[in-house]
Amino acid sequence: MAAPKTRWRARPETSGRVTGWPARRHRLALGTLAVLVAAVVLVPLFARLDQQLVDLPSSGLAPSWAHPFGTDEVGRDVLLRSIYGLRVSLLVGLTAAVAGVLIGGLVGLAAGTAGGGVDRLLMRIVDGFNALPHLLFGIFIVALFSPSAIAVIVSVAVTHWTTAARIVRSEVLSLRGRPFVDAAISGGSSRARIVRRHFLPNLAPHLLLAAVLMIPHAIWHETALSFLGLGLPAHLASLGNMINDGQRSLLAGDWWSSLFPGLLILLPTLAISALAQHLRDRSSPRHRSESAL
Amino acid sequence: MLEATDITVTFGRHRVLDRAAVTVSPGEVVGLAGPSGCGKSTLARVLALLLRPSGGRVVLDGQPVHRWRHRAPRRTAVGLIFQQPRLAVDPRFTLLDVITEPLRANRRPLTRAHELAEELGLTPELHSRRPHEVSDGQLQRACVARALALEPRYLICDEMTTMLDASTQAHLVARIEAYRERTGAGVLAVSHDIELLERWSGGNVRELAPTLPIKEAAPATGERSSA
Ligand SMILES: Nc1ncnc2c1ncn2[C@@H]1O[C@H](COP(=O)(O)OP(=O)(O)OP(=O)(O)O)[C@@H](O)[C@H]1O
Ligand SMILES: [Mg+2]
Numbered sequence: 001m002a003a004p005k006t007r008w009r010a011r012p013e014t015s016g017r018v019t020g021w022p023a024r025r026h027r028l029a030l031g032t033l034a035v036l037v038a039a040v041v042l043v044p045l046f047a048r049l050d051q052q053l054v055d056l057p058s059s060g061l062a063p064s065w066a067h068p069f070g071t072d073e074v075g076r077d078v079l080l081r082s083i084y085g086l087r088v089s090l091l092v093g094l095t096a097a098v099a100g101v102l103i104g105g106l107v108g109l110a111a112g113t114a115g116g117g118v119d120r121l122l123m124r125i126v127d128g129f130n131a132l133p134h135l136l137f138g139i140f141i142v143a144l145f146s147p148s149a150i151a152v153i154v155s156v157a158v159t160h161w162t163t164a165a166r167i168v169r170s171e172v173l174s175l176r177g178r179p180f181v182d183a184a185i186s187g188g189s190s191r192a193r194i195v196r197r198h199f200l201p202n203l204a205p206h207l208l209l210a211a212v213l214m215i216p217h218a219i220w221h222e223t224a225l226s227f228l229g230l231g232l233p234a235h236l237a238s239l240g241n242m243i244n245d246g247q248r249s250l251l252a253g254d255w256w257s258s259l260f261p262g263l264l265i266l267l268p269t270l271a272i273s274a275l276a277q278h279l280r281d282r283s284s285p286r287h288r289s290e291s292a293l
Numbered sequence: 294m295l296e297a298t299d300i301t302v303t304f305g306r307h308r309v310l311d312r313a314a315v316t317v318s319p320g321e322v323v324g325l326a327g328p329s330g331c332g333k334s335t336l337a338r339v340l341a342l343l344l345r346p347s348g349g350r351v352v353l354d355g356q357p358v359h360r361w362r363h364r365a366p367r368r369t370a371v372g373l374i375f376q377q378p379r380l381a382v383d384p385r386f387t388l389l390d391v392i393t394e395p396l397r398a399n400r401r402p403l404t405r406a407h408e409l410a411e412e413l414g415l416t417p418e419l420h421s422r423r424p425h426e427v428s429d430g431q432l433q434r435a436c437v438a439r440a441l442a443l444e445p446r447y448l449i450c451d452e453m454t455t456m457l458d459a460s461t462q463a464h465l466v467a468r469i470e471a472y473r474e475r476t477g478a479g480v481l482a483v484s485h486d487i488e489l490l491e492r493w494s495g496g497n498v499r500e501l502a503p504t505l506p507i508k509e510a511a512p513a514t515g516e517r518s519s520a
Pocket of ligand 2 (some may be wrong): 333452
């Protein structure tokens, strides 16, 4: 029998200690996020937004010192509304991501731990959810409610928990076969104790990564639903609503009332994605053992 | 008595154990030898009630075993020291966590963990280290302490010292011997190192013959695929 051929090659420098642009990129992402979060938290303390206020005389003003992002077709300051909109988007995105990962995590944990028929049934349900076109399904769910943040959160969580379920299940299946789980069983640990002491701590990094990866996605869904008029109530400042409103004034040449909210969707989603990538690189075993030295 | 008879284990179409048998009495050391891949670790897992065999029976102190793994109420009566300490501890646990975990799971006083750690030569500064921060020998000491924590009536040492140096090997064997003399536990020492087994068990060594692959099980064709 021929010995298996071992090929040695230099590992690409993408994992492990990262230098140059990728390292700076995650700092840039962190900085961007910090600025955005600070704005979202601090600005509302000093400048309250009256969601219903209309100021027709100053409608459609181009960006200036008084209104850095301009004003919209009914004279509202685009900067202030964008910040309030971003606040809603981040909150909805975060909550939906956490809810989705919790649902998926529980389903994946149940499937992986119980195995057998329970596993097959749960995975069949996951397949079923995945087979549905998820934007349409999401629209169907929000349509059941009146427009509200809760409806959007439910819609995004219900359409996106399956990824987390798959990740957690496969991770549990691999953990289950490890000798240290045998050792725990031999030491008298119950199933619940093994889940608590071994599975959950070892799953935590994966859950965190899944949640972080889901936030930008959830933000896009929130804006898409609001843009379609199905998400948040139309008078509320949300990025999706603003772009929806802005597209009308776009024809009149007012580019600012949709461009700036659009940028504010792009910026945090890109930053969070970069951060998620950094998290993933960092949790690779090679980096862990390197940083442990 | 821990008694296994006619143990057959198959993984898929691959038969790993074919009517294997081994018996360990309290207070006795039995050596189990055999070439690599012949199923020693598999038999050890069956004896520790961690693997349900496809055939055969295990009798623990006169009671036939019907339930395995989590469902086996008497599984803590058999302690198992695993072949590879690296894989046998949760990478997130400290060495002290490793030793206290079975005590916590069974609501026993945790002071025992410190005594065991000291007995096995784990100095206090090692207690808070994680597996990747200690040597194989130090990790295996923690694994031995863990296996002794619940005072099992039978102890299975699966290649406990194969990857360790001679002095660590002598120390660990001496610890287990002391435990056996104090509690009257039965010990099954598994190794491919017949000399060690002969010395440890006083000549009480059983050979586990390798099983032939099912298809080639017929006449004596010398080739054997287990490597
Ligand atoms: N989970 C498994 N699935 C399939 N095959 C397995 C599994 N575990 C072990 N085997 C096979 O069973 C055979 C016996 O394995 P085992 O680990 O019991 O051997 P061993 O005698 O302990 O060997 P060593 O001396 O190298 O430790 C091997 O051929 C192995 O490939
Ligand atoms: Mg083995």
